[in-house]
Amino acid sequence: MAISIKSPREIELMRKSCRLLSQVHDELAKIVRPGISTKEIDRICEEIIRSYGCTPNFLHYQGYPASVCVSVNEEVVHGIPREDRIIQEGDLVSLDTGLIYEGYHSDAARTHVAGQADDAAQKLIDVTRQSFFEGIKMARAGNHLHDISNAIASYVTSYGYGIVRDLVGHGIGRTLHEPPQIPNFPQRRRGPKLRPGMTLAVEPMINMGTGDVEWLDDGWTVISADHSLSAHYENTILITDGEPEILTLGNIP
Numbered sequence: 001m002a003i004s005i006k007s008p009r010e011i012e013l014m015r016k017s018c019r020l021l022s023q024v025h026d027e028l029a030k031i032v033r034p035g036i037s038t039k040e041i042d043r044i045c046e047e048i049i050r051s052y053g054c055t056p057n058f059l060h061y062q063g064y065p066a067s068v069c070v071s072v073n074e075e076v077v078h079g080i081p082r083e084d085r086i087i088q089e090g091d092l093v094s095l096d097t098g099l100i101y102e103g104y105h106s107d108a109a110r111t112h113v114a115g116q117a118d119d120a121a122q123k124l125i126d127v128t129r130q131s132f133f134e135g136i137k138m139a140r141a142g143n144h145l146h147d148i149s150n151a152i153a154s155y156v157t158s159y160g161y162g163i164v165r166d167l168v169g170h171g172i173g174r175t176l177h178e179p180p181q182i183p184n185f186p187q188r189r190r191g192p193k194l195r196p197g198m199t200l201a202v203e204p205m206i207n208m209g210t211g212d213v214e215w216l217d218d219g220w221t222v223i224s225a226d227h228s229l230s231a232h233y234e235n236t237i238l239i240t241d242g243e244p245e246i247l248t249l250g251n252i253p
Helices: 008-029 038-051 119-136 145-157
Strands: 068-072 075-077 092-101 104-113 169-171 178-182 199-202 205-207 213-215 222-224 230-232 235-238
Touching: 008 038, 008 092, 008 104, 008 235, 038 068, 038 092, 075 092, 075 205, 075 230, 092 119, 092 230, 104 119, 104 230, 104 235, 119 145, 119 199, 119 205, 119 230, 145 178, 178 199
Parallel strands: none
Antiparallel strands: 068 075, 068 092, 075 222, 092 104, 169 178, 169 199, 199 235, 205 230, 213 222
């Protein structure tokens, strides 16, 4: 399938959707703390999204039962919120969520620490976040999609971390997942040429150990195969005639 090129009107709707999602993440960052349940985080997330007159796009998507994926420690992505999953001091908590505004989707993820993080955990979070920014240095019209992938991979591997290969980023717009797929690991082929009007969800998922993963019996939760810590950082971006525009980045990245 062809990669969607958004019209000026569609870009404005995407900007609005993404600005609202940035605000959702700003609010969620304030509630990640020891003692809160992952289900309570989900309840609050859904309340915030609906208070903006928007719809949680993760809720019931292909059967997913919540508005936000809450993935803790060795959980890479798609952790299902539960009443009995209580966040502990020092836990790494990855929040991945999105919303629909006037028919247009947004998607972003952040990894937080509940309380105080040890130095190794904080470094994993920082490297994962920075790998996104290293990748989008290449997100310019005329470059190729896999220039983003290779830049992310080069940065991450310099720290010896494992890059998850079973999961990738994606295009986004009128649906949550559009072409193209955006790997975070090295690619031999350059991939399609980037053009202004493309909207992409770039999302490095990085493990402290190997990049191998497993799926739990719930059919959703992905964990690191060696049970090492994992971090996730994602933004929806717009390809322009110049620097890429990070649509979901607000005051709290």
